Amino acid sequence: MKKEFVVIGLGRFGGSICKALIEQGMEVLVIDRDEARIDEFASIATHAVIADSTDETVLKSLGIRNFDHVIVAIGADIQASILTTLMLKEIGVKRVTAKAQNDYHAKVLHKIGADNVVHPERDMGKRIAHNIVSKSILDYIELSDKYSIVEIASNDLLAGNTILDLNIRAKYGITIVAIRRGASVIVSPQAHNVIERDDVLIVIGEIENINRFEKDLLLDK
Amino acid sequence: MKKEFVVIGLGRFGGSICKALIEQGMEVLVIDRDEARIDEFASIATHAVIADSTDETVLKSLGIRNFDHVIVAIGADIQASILTTLMLKEIGVKRVTAKAQNDYHAKVLHKIGADNVVHPERDMGKRIAHNIVSKSILDYIELSDKYSIVEIASNDLLAGNTILDLNIRAKYGITIVAIRRGASVIVSPQAHNVIERDDVLIVIGEIENINRFEKDLLLDK
Ligand SMILES: Nc1ncnc2c1ncn2[C@@H]1O[C@H](COP(=O)(O)OP(=O)(O)OP(=O)(O)O)[C@@H](O)[C@H]1O
Ligand SMILES: Nc1ncnc2c1ncn2[C@@H]1O[C@H](COP(=O)(O)OP(=O)(O)OP(=O)(O)O)[C@@H](O)[C@H]1O
Ligand SMILES: [Ca+2]
Ligand SMILES: [Ca+2]
Ligand SMILES: [Ca+2]
Ligand SMILES: [Ca+2]
Numbered sequence: 391m392k393k394e395f396v397v398i399g400l401g402r403f404g405g406s407i408c409k410a411l412i413e414q415g416m417e418v419l420v421i422d423r424d425e426a427r428i429d430e431f432a433s434i435a436t437h438a439v440i441a442d443s444t445d446e447t448v449l450k451s452l453g454i455r456n457f458d459h460v461i462v463a464i465g466a467d468i469q470a471s472i473l474t475t476l477m478l479k480e481i482g483v484k485r486v487t488a489k490a491q492n493d494y495h496a497k498v499l500h501k502i503g504a505d506n507v508v509h510p511e512r513d514m515g516k517r518i519a520h521n522i523v524s525k526s527i528l529d530y531i532e533l534s535d536k537y538s539i540v541e542i543a544s545n546d547l548l549a550g551n552t553i554l555d556l557n558i559r560a561k562y563g564i565t566i567v568a569i570r571r572g573a574s575v576i577v578s579p580q581a582h583n584v585i586e587r588d589d590v591l592i593v594i595g596e597i598e599n600i601n602r603f604e605k606d607l608l609l610d611k
Numbered sequence: 612m613k614k615e616f617v618v619i620g621l622g623r624f625g626g627s628i629c630k631a632l633i634e635q636g637m638e639v640l641v642i643d644r645d646e647a648r649i650d651e652f653a654s655i656a657t658h659a660v661i662a663d664s665t666d667e668t669v670l671k672s673l674g675i676r677n678f679d680h681v682i683v684a685i686g687a688d689i690q691a692s693i694l695t696t697l698m699l700k701e702i703g704v705k706r707v708t709a710k711a712q713n714d715y716h717a718k719v720l721h722k723i724g725a726d727n728v729v730h731p732e733r734d735m736g737k738r739i740a741h742n743i744v745s746k747s748i749l750d751y752i753e754l755s756d757k758y759s760i761v762e763i764a765s766n767d768l769l770a771g772n773t774i775l776d777l778n779i780r781a782k783y784g785i786t787i788v789a790i791r792r793g794a795s796v797i798v799s800p801q802a803h804n805v806i807e808r809d810d811v812l813i814v815i816g817e818i819e820n821i822n823r824f825e826k827d828l829l830l831d832k
Contacts, residue, residue, distance in 0.1 A: 410736060
């Protein structure tokens with residue numbers, strides 16, 4: 391059973407969602423009031439329609455109620471974003487994800503029934519600031535306020551040592567759950583595994599402890 | 612030694628980077644040609660300057676060469692983004708991160724010396740599409756083309772079973788590296804650990820295998 395999605399607004403964010411959904415085998419109807427955007431996506435999306443989403447007749451005639459999930463990716467025109475979201479929920483669309491420009495916009499979207507409100511630029515800004523500050527941390531998942539999983543780049547200080555030599559679990563209370571080495575991944579590495587210069591360590595633990603480990607790592611540089 | 616950053620362009624992306632860097636204790640000079648943006652960030656950033664970053668005299672008079680890292684977060688005005696990045700590298704700024712609007716823009720930024728090119732809307736679109744399609748996958752790190760770490764929401768099918776009962780490693784070739792339970796995290800759970808309804812499993816393995824596990828999970832729903 392293929393899921394059917396609608397993406398309204400083909401900016402960079404909406405466009406990227408459409409492409410990713412199509413790549414995952416979903417059906418995607420895209421709507422934009424800008425003809426040029428629709429032309430670009432005509433050959434990518436399952437269906438592409440030039441329309442103003444604030445026009446309720448249009449939404450109804452497209453049978454929007456029958457789709458599984460609608461993503462409102464309208465940007466600068468906050469009024470259109472709010473009006474569209476409101477009508478989608480009134481028409482009875484089950485899941486609506488809407489993009490917010492700021493906290494006030496987000497609040498209104500929640501109030502009028504958006505099931506999920508996203509802040510792509512803000513969230514990616516945070517991620518990138520995080521990566522910029524800590525040069526050795528490449529990517530991460532925040533598991534809780536206290537715990538994270540992070541990717542840490544190896545360096546000359548680590549290279550050539552076994553996991554036993556480094557004694558990271560005892561010294562820092564963190565665990566190496568995997569090592570990425572080129573295209574391959576070593577899951578649950580053993581005490582005798584030797585770390586190489588270009589490895590990436592996947593580490594889980596308390597954020598404080600990970601930061602302590604990372605600081606000691608950088609003494610090398 | 613506090614690091615010193617410059618953020619040029621205070622859209623949602625640049626603004627978010629500035630705030631996150633300040634929260635991490637960094638010093639941040641922000642530049643925008645729009646007075647309203649600078650007014651908003653005057654009390655947030657370390658220094659805030661109304662200026663056009665394509666004016667080389669301005670950049671030099673701000674002593675931009677002495678900062679550790681400059682982030683060019685200019686959006687729609689691709690020409691200004693390119694010109695600014697070019698001048699920053701010519702002046703001798705060591706690290707420049709620039710935001711790209713599309714692949715062509717990214718290529719040019721790399722060519723003229725940007726050390727790091729980012730696509731916030733595109734990348735967040737991918738992440739969110741991923742989360743939308745798989746309701747049980749909450750967050751993830753792509754370790755390679757083949758391997759991922761993902762957060763998977765538990766459900767009624769899993770609840771009450773021990774890790775041994777589920778036999779996930781043997782059946783799917785994937786490993787539960789941690790369980791998030793409310794605010795706490797159980798690292799390297801043991802065979803006898805019982806999974807609860809609202810747990811989040813942190814799982815590592817081949818993407819194909821994780822997808823297979825996730826599909827079987829959803830049979831429940
Ligand atoms: N009422 C509407 N009906 C249909 N499409 C709309 C409507 N309002 C805006 N759009 C479309 O939404 C798209 C995204 O809007 P805009 O460019 O303002 O967002 P943005 O936040 O700058 O995008 P991004 O940052 O993702 O590139 C545009 O292609 C625009 O034509
Ligand atoms: N030459 C320049 N000098 C200084 N600031 C500039 C220059 N050109 C653009 N800016 C500023 O960059 C900021 C971001 O630009 P814009 O709003 O086009 O980006 P955007 O990609 O839509 O932003 P976002 O999606 O992050 O909200 C604006 O506040 C704008 O005033
Ligand atoms: Ca990093
Ligand atoms: Ca914009
Ligand atoms: Ca944007
Ligand atoms: Ca999800």
